[in-house]
Amino acid sequence: MTAPRTPLIPPRVAVVVVYTAAMCMNGLDSTIVNPALFTIAEDFGRPVSAANAVETAFLVALALALPVAGWLGDRFGTKRVFLGALAVFTAASALCGLAQDLPVLIAARAVQGLAGGLLTPVGMTLLFRAFAPDERTRLSKVLIVPTALMPALGPPLGGLLTEHLSWHWLFFVNVPVGALAVLIGAVGLREQVEGARARFDRAGFLLATPALGLLTYALGYGPSHGWTRPAVAVSGLLGAALLAAAVVHLRRAAEPLLRLRLFTDRAYATGSALAALTSAGLMGLLFAFPLLHQAALGGSALDAGLSVFPEALGLLLASQVVDRLLPRLGPRLLAVPALAVATGVFALLAVAGVAEHAWAVRALMFLVGLVLGTAVLTVQLAGFATLAPPDLGQAMGLFQIVRTLGGAAGIALCAALIGGGHGTGAPDAGPYRVAVWSTAGLVAVAAVVALRLPVRAPGPPPPDDETAEGAAREAPVVA
Incomplete structure (x- = not known):
């Protein structure tokens, strides 16, 4: 009997490397284009409002892909779907x-x-299936890089590339990284097919997919264009109606596109x-506080953006301690x-006199x-600890949907509270402070909900678990 060949790239190393590369690309692309919209509009001789469609198209399309991500990964294999989405994302970057x-x-x-809407849930499924629940605390160092550092680096990097090269390079930077990640994944990743149902839930797809797209559009455009504008109002109402119908269908269907029964796991x-709550609070704060900072100080948008950048540094430090605590x-x-x-820190940011002091x-x-x-990393690791591996694909898709809608709702809430704060002359800081206080309220509610979290951290799997034994034979990953 011949000994099994040692893989060229250990599978768990490949998972971490490819996931991190793909999520960094996706995280950067969520914010890197914002500083270049004026330049893009100018180059094409179009108004900035038309150029804003560049970002809207990305966000709405991302929301449209989320409902089918879990089904596709289970049906065709997480490796195949993830690498396919990564290849499409890379090619689309070149086309951009x-x-x-x-x-x-x-x-x-x-x-x-x-493609980006598939990358996050399918990529996290790959990652969580490669590591047992008790090993996932080490992943905090991996999970935080694309979710915290990359979006924070997007605006300054986008401005730098646009000013010194051209806006085209905002997209070209993805190409070599994506191509290398696809190559590493093709060599090192293992295929995982959970055997999704043969029948595709067409009704669930036709209800849930447009619901998320319409709601994302309404929540994104409502604050700036007005909630009563026909396109926004119709999108919001129709999206909410379709979402309600989707929930009813998914609860009753024998083979639903999204398994809402997973929410029975405490x-x-x-x-x-x-x-949803923490995403709403954080995204709302990152939207409202730079505006408050400008209203209180009369500073520039760049000053306001730099004022919130230390938040990413704090997140990076959190990733270094969660696995120990x-x-x-x-x-x-x-x-x-x-x-x-x-909650206290959020509220303190809204206190009169605080926003005027940069340090x-x-x-x-x-x-x-x-x-x-x-807290966010703890929730992300603990929330999946009790789920069986076959359910991870569906669970990741649902989790991303909830988090995405939560973040959009938090921004919309703050924008609604700010209301007419964008007047002429010296702006009144009051509405901005109210918006920041509302984000503190959201985090306070989250603190109460967190009392339902498990008391103990997940333990190791049973020693006779074949999957765990196979994973234990592989070289450990130092994340």
Whole structure:
């Protein structure tokens, strides 16, 4: 009998490397284009409002892909779907960079969004299936890079590339990274097919997919274009109606596109609720506070953007401590105090006189990243600990849907509270402070919900588990 060949790239190393590369690309692309929209509009001789469709196309398309991500991964294999989406994302990035007119750029950006909507849930499924629940605390260092650092680096990097090269390079930077990641994944990843149902839930697809797209469009455009504008109002109402119909159908269907029964798992349901609340609070704060900073100080948009950057540094530090604290303290004891402290920090940012002091703002934003990042990572790791591997694909898709809608709702809430704060002359800081206080309220609710988290951290799998034994034979990954 011949000994099994040693893989060229250990599978778990390949999972970490490819996932990190893909999510960094996806994370950067969510923010890197924003500083270049004026330049893009100018190059194509179009108004900025038309260029905004570049970002809207990406976000709406991303939302459209989320409902089918879990089904596709289970049906065709997580490796095949993930690498296929990564290849499409990379190719679409090249097309964006080569675009010579705005419609082509918008279309290529939409393709990017569709592929990006598959990358996150399928990529996290690959990652979580490669590591047992008790090993996932080490993944905090991997999970935080694309979710915290890359979106924060997007605006300054986008401005730098646009100013010194051209906006085309915002997309070209993805091409070598994506091509290398696809190559590493093709060699090192293992295929995982869970055997999804043969029948595709067409009714669930036709209800859930447009519902998410319409709601994302309404929540994204409502604050800036007005909630009563026909396109926004119709999209919001129709999206809400379709979502309600989708929930009814998915609860009754024998083979639903999205398995809502997963919410009967207490840890997962609690984690999903916390993901929505914390995403709403954080995204709302990152939207409202730079506006407050400008209203109070009269500073530039660049100053305001730099004022919130320490939040990403705090998140990075949180990723270094969660893997040490979670096994000792357990999810509940770690998340509840962190969210309680985060509530106080959020509220302090709205106190009169705080926004006027740049270093106080930077210190508080660093604390936001540290304490909220600790809670978010704890929730993300604890929420999936009790799920069986075959359910991870569906669970990841649902989790991303809930978190995406939560973030969009948080921004919309803050925008609604700010209301007419964008007047002429010196702006009144009051509405902006109210919006920031509302984000503190969202985090406070999350602290109460976190009391439902498990007391103990996940333990190792049974010793006779064949999958665990196989994983144990592989070289450990130092994340």
